[in-house]
Structure formats: structure tokens, C-alpha cells
Amino acid sequence: MLCTLGALGGVLAVPAAAQAADPYPSGPSVRTSETAIFLDFGTTKLPKDLKVLLRKTGTDTPVATITKFDVLQDEDICMPSCQDDPGETGIRTSALGLADLGRYAVDVEYDGTGGETILHKDEAVFDYHLIPQVKRFEVSGEPDLENRTVTVTADATLRDPRDDSETPMANGRLVLETTAAKTELTTDAAGHVETSYTFTGTEKHDTSTYQNDVAVVLRPAGAAAAHGLTRQVEVYQASTTITLDSPTVRGADGTDVPLSGRATYRDRNGVSKPVPVGTPMSVYEVRSFKTGDDGRFTTEVPVYGTQRQTIALHGTPWVPTTYAYVTPDPTTSAGFHRQPDVTVSRYKKISVSAVFDRYDIPAPTTLKVNLQFKALGSKTWVTKKTINSPAAKGDSSRTVTAADLPYPGAGVWRFQFPGTKQIPAGPAPESYMVSRSMTAFPEFNASPEPVKKGASLKITGKLEEKNDFSGKWQKFADARVDLYFRAKGKTTWKKAGTAVTDKNGKFTKTLKATKDGDWQARYAGDNYLHFYGQSRLDFVDVK
Structure with missing residues (x-):
């Protein structure tokens, strides 16, 4: 890798007709890192006599010319597709060793199709500065939910890209980051920091290890994690309990009803205490929520017949996954909970059946049920048949069937109880897509x-x-x-x-x-x- 540095003694003249013969009229895609410049012309064929020129921002005279480049391996050889991918398109300069720190304008120069000089000015800005980096980082302590405080010690330096020398990052800003929070720290005159840090207790597992630990990243403020260091801190995992205010909930079939409770953990001495605010929980596969003060939570659970609902406290390094169960007790209502069974004969006839569940019916009655169809691509349900279904007093179930209906085309089916003033409507799940050619x-x-x-x-x-x-x-x-x-x-x-x-x-x-x-x-x-x-x-x- 070669690079020529020094003043070029003037601004390059560009012929007036150069753009007309520019093989890359849009110019290359250019980006910069802290020490190098990257170009991409969108093809493996690079222009002739390619140069990258650097100018101090606000001046016209280049101070450096780069003529040698490394080809970068194509990171995805099937983008946009395996047939259309142009191949290895990226190139980069070496790590640049300029005379002065500062901001440099990046120009790209190459030969046009007629041998004339093509110049694309101000394609990027190269910021050549001291590079902050964390050189040492240690976390001391064995945290648990009862005592989440540890001691953090670190040293940070500034690397000079001109000669790779390092000096302490005096009074520098560092960021300590976990999956739950970010905290800013300041180094002393020697680039050193030593301080206490308290975890929130809601950090997620570090999936890169098989231990019960969390990842802690310390990096210079405004810099990528690559300039910092990462440490894994093993934590003590306490046992947990979910206590519901009531093990049952009441509501009409197909509605959501409130549920509340409290999540606690046992410390190393066996004392029960509330889990931290923000501990993740969920009504399993329905909705997510988090704990509040004193480990309390309030959410809503669906009444889907008498189907038991699962309340989950999601495991973190601090607490294991824990479950509690709530049993719905439907009030007066009626609906369907299972997907309808649909058959299509080869002679273009449809048959549909489903179980109709009724709850707390005050007296024997007859309920009207609609068999409905929604065509492929439509949002409208069309009633194909209305069926009378006798319902006994109290709770009961009965299979509703409609047979030998003409095939209307591809679509989905459902039985729907529209409800009455005395008996609210419950769920009406639709079938899978029904289709025959x-x-x-x-x-x-x-x-x-x-x-x-x-x-x-x-x-x-x-x-x-x-x-x-x-x-x-x-x-x-x-x-x-x-x-x-x-x-x-x-x-x-x-x-x-x-x-x-x-x-x-x-x-x-x-x-x-x-x-x-x-x-x-x-x-x-x-x-x-x-x-x-x-x-x-x-x-x-x-x-």
C-alpha cells in the first residue's frame, strides 16, 4: 500500500466537456472511518488513474494524494440477487498518516473515456482526530437484587493517528452501558476512573455466555463500542413468586377483564421482597407489561370461554422465569372458541361445523347463529345461512353444522352469534383458507x-x-x-x-x-x- 503526501501546487483543471465523457457521472459512494477512506463505484471495474485527493476544509489546494487501494470482499454476494450482484465493488485506502489533525474535504479524480481528467469534489469529509479508547476496564463485586452495586475502574487514552502514540484521556467523558441503562462517567487528569455503579435489576442475559451474567460496556462518549471494552458480570439469581389478587376473573366471553397481583423474590436470607420496577411480565402470548412499585402489576386477560390463561414473569439474570395461572369464569354470553371444521367435496359442496359454547344462560332459549363467508381479498363477511341452536339454562355446548352449501370460491368461513340484549356475543374465529380448483x-x-x-x-x-x-x-x-x-x-x-x-x-x-x-x-x-x-x-x- 503506497500513499503520496504533500502539496500539489495548485488546483487541477477540469475540461468543460469532462462530464459528458464521465464513465461514472454520479461519482462513487464515499464514506470515511477515523483512519481510512472507502469508495464504491457499484462495479468491479474501477476507473483509470484513480486518485483520492484530500484538502483542508475551506481550502482549494490538496495536501495528500492516494493512488493505491485495497479491494474489499463483497459482504453479500447475493444482493440484490445471485444473478445480478456486481461482485466485489468496495475499495479502501490504507490507514492514513497525515501531517496535521483536522477536517479534510475528500475529492475523487480519475480519467474519463477520452483520457480527460474527471474530478468529483467534496464527496465526503475526513475527520482526522485523536482517537479515544478504553484501555483497561474492571468490574468488582457479586451483585444480587438486594445489593446491586459494584465498583467500576478503568483507564482511557487518546491515540494520535499520526504516530500511534497514546496519552491519558484527561477529564474525558465515558459511557457505561447495559441493556437497561446508560450512565456517563468522567476520567481524572490521568485518564483514570474509579466509581460505584448500581444495576437496575432489569438487565437482560448476556447471550454470548452460558453463565448467569450481564454484559457491561464502557466506551468513550460519542464513539462506537469497538473503542471500548466489555465485561461480563455474574449475578445471583433469586427465586420468584407471582401472587394474583384473585385466581379467577369474571367477564363476558370474548372480552378482556382486569387482573392484578404482585411479583416478589426471596433474598439470600429467605426474606420476600418486591421485584424491581420494570421487571418484564406478560399474559402469555397475548400482551406484555411490566411491574410497578412494590412489585405490583395490573393488566388485562382475555375471557375465552373457560380456557386458563398463563401469567409469566420473564427470566432475567436476576430472577428466573415464573408462571401463575388464572381461570376465567364467563358471565352470560355465547360464542365459538375452536376453529370451524370445513370440508369441500369434489362436487363443489361445502360443509361447516363448529362447537357453540353458552355460559350462564338464564333460561332455556333458542339462539340464532349465522354462517358467514369472506371471499379471498375481501374484508366483508357475507351471511350464507342462519341456523337455530337450542340452548339449555346455565352452561352448555352444542355442535352447529351447515351441509351441502354451494362452493362460492376461495375464502374463509365462520359461525357467528350476533348477540342479543340479554346474551352478549362471544368470539367467532375464522377457518383456514378454503380453496379448490x-x-x-x-x-x-x-x-x-x-x-x-x-x-x-x-x-x-x-x-x-x-x-x-x-x-x-x-x-x-x-x-x-x-x-x-x-x-x-x-x-x-x-x-x-x-x-x-x-x-x-x-x-x-x-x-x-x-x-x-x-x-x-x-x-x-x-x-x-x-x-x-x-x-x-x-x-x-x-x-
Whole structure:
């Protein structure tokens, strides 16, 4: 790596027509670090006679010219895609050793397509300054929730990039950082700091180790973590307990109701104390919340029938994961808690069933339930059928079923109890996406017509399927097609043969002509993906 330093004795002249012949009219992407400059032209092909020129900010005369660069390895060889990625595009200078500290304007110069000089000025600013760094960092103490204070000692220096010499960072600003808080510290005249630090008690685990510890980072203020040091501090983990104010909650089915309680831990002497303010908790897989003063918490839990809800205190280095359970007791209400069971026959018929749960019904009654459908891409529920469901007094469950409904296309289904003044409505979960593809025979022919008795009869056709999501018809390959014949004057169809569609959905079958009659191709459908389909009738006259 070579670099030429010194005054160039003037400003480079750029021909007026240079931009017209600039192979990179937008210039390179340029960024700087504390000691080097990075360029990216978006391609592996670099311009000829490439130079980086540095000027003191506010002046026109370059004080340094860099002509040698290192190629940087492409960090992601499949961006934007493995086919379109331009490859290794980044280059960088060496660590620069300039004569003076300060801010420098970065210009980029190279040859145009006609050999003329192209100059892109002020592509970046290179800030050449003393580099702060933490050289020593220690944390002393064995913290727990009862005593979260430790002692921090550290030394920081300033490195001069001109000669790599170091001096103490006198009265420098440092930042001590954990996953829970940031605290600013100040060094003394010798670049030294020694002070106490108190953890919040809500720090997260350091996942880089297998111990029960937290990571503590000390870095110069305004500098990246790479200029600092990280230490792992092992902490004592206390046992915890969640105490609910009530183990049950009351509310209408499908609503959220308040829940409160207190989270505590036991110290090393077995004394129960509140967990720290801000300890993370949740109604498991529903909502998150945090503890407040004295370990107290208030949240809401869903009443979803009598399904038990889990209250979790999430583990940290200070406390283990702990659970408590609350049992909902629904007031007068009715709803559905399980996903509807939907079947689609190959003959375009829908059947839907679900369990209807009723709670605290004051007297025997009949509840009206709507079977609703929401088409793919729509936000509107359409009622397809209303069903009367008898309900006994108190709590009861009953399966509601609707059968043999016409298939309306791709979409989701649900049973919905709309509620009454006396009986509020509960949940109405929707089904999974229900879809099957239509099938059709756009082509079908039996030839020749007429045909001699005993001669060969060639039956051809084409089978297509309709994509239920795009609405487009497309060829249906590798499908079994059954061929049927009905003699003239008869009502009974007989299977005469089978063909399989090729990659274009087409099929051919040769049979013997014996009688006058109708021919038809049929696709029987399958268990899950395709509906039944049949072709037109083709009458063949046999002589």
C-alpha cells in the first residue's frame, strides 16, 4: 500500500466537456472511518488513474494524494440477487498518516473515456482526530437484587493517528452501558476512573455466555463500542413468586377483564421482597407489561370461554422465569372458541361445523347463529345461512353444522352469534383458507364422424384447471381422464377407457367404434385440490 503526501501546487483543471465523457457521472459512494477512506463505484471495474485527493476544509489546494487501494470482499454476494450482484465493488485506502489533525474535504479524480481528467469534489469529509479508547476496564463485586452495586475502574487514552502514540484521556467523558441503562462517567487528569455503579435489576442475559451474567460496556462518549471494552458480570439469581389478587376473573366471553397481583423474590436470607420496577411480565402470548412499585402489576386477560390463561414473569439474570395461572369464569354470553371444521367435496359442496359454547344462560332459549363467508381479498363477511341452536339454562355446548352449501370460491368461513340484549356475543374465529380448483375441458372430440363399425375411433381433448387465487385457467398435466360411452337410446353410461394428460393438458385415446352413441370425458377430482369436471357430449354415427 503506497500513499503520496504533500502539496500539489495548485488546483487541477477540469475540461468543460469532462462530464459528458464521465464513465461514472454520479461519482462513487464515499464514506470515511477515523483512519481510512472507502469508495464504491457499484462495479468491479474501477476507473483509470484513480486518485483520492484530500484538502483542508475551506481550502482549494490538496495536501495528500492516494493512488493505491485495497479491494474489499463483497459482504453479500447475493444482493440484490445471485444473478445480478456486481461482485466485489468496495475499495479502501490504507490507514492514513497525515501531517496535521483536522477536517479534510475528500475529492475523487480519475480519467474519463477520452483520457480527460474527471474530478468529483467534496464527496465526503475526513475527520482526522485523536482517537479515544478504553484501555483497561474492571468490574468488582457479586451483585444480587438486594445489593446491586459494584465498583467500576478503568483507564482511557487518546491515540494520535499520526504516530500511534497514546496519552491519558484527561477529564474525558465515558459511557457505561447495559441493556437497561446508560450512565456517563468522567476520567481524572490521568485518564483514570474509579466509581460505584448500581444495576437496575432489569438487565437482560448476556447471550454470548452460558453463565448467569450481564454484559457491561464502557466506551468513550460519542464513539462506537469497538473503542471500548466489555465485561461480563455474574449475578445471583433469586427465586420468584407471582401472587394474583384473585385466581379467577369474571367477564363476558370474548372480552378482556382486569387482573392484578404482585411479583416478589426471596433474598439470600429467605426474606420476600418486591421485584424491581420494570421487571418484564406478560399474559402469555397475548400482551406484555411490566411491574410497578412494590412489585405490583395490573393488566388485562382475555375471557375465552373457560380456557386458563398463563401469567409469566420473564427470566432475567436476576430472577428466573415464573408462571401463575388464572381461570376465567364467563358471565352470560355465547360464542365459538375452536376453529370451524370445513370440508369441500369434489362436487363443489361445502360443509361447516363448529362447537357453540353458552355460559350462564338464564333460561332455556333458542339462539340464532349465522354462517358467514369472506371471499379471498375481501374484508366483508357475507351471511350464507342462519341456523337455530337450542340452548339449555346455565352452561352448555352444542355442535352447529351447515351441509351441502354451494362452493362460492376461495375464502374463509365462520359461525357467528350476533348477540342479543340479554346474551352478549362471544368470539367467532375464522377457518383456514378454503380453496379448490375448478376443472374444465375446453376441447373434446371423437373422430372421424361418421365412422365404420370396428374401425378406430380417435378421442382427443384438453383439460384445464382454474387457479383459485389468480382466477386464471392453466393447463392441467398428469391428470387421469376417464372416457365414457352411452349407446344411442340408452340412459346408462359405461366406462370405455382412460387417458393421462401430457404437459400441455392434452390427451389422446384410440378405441374401437361399435355402436352409435355419445362420448364424454370426465375428471373425477381428488380429495383436496381439484373439483370434478366433465366435457361436452360428442355423438358419433357408426355405419
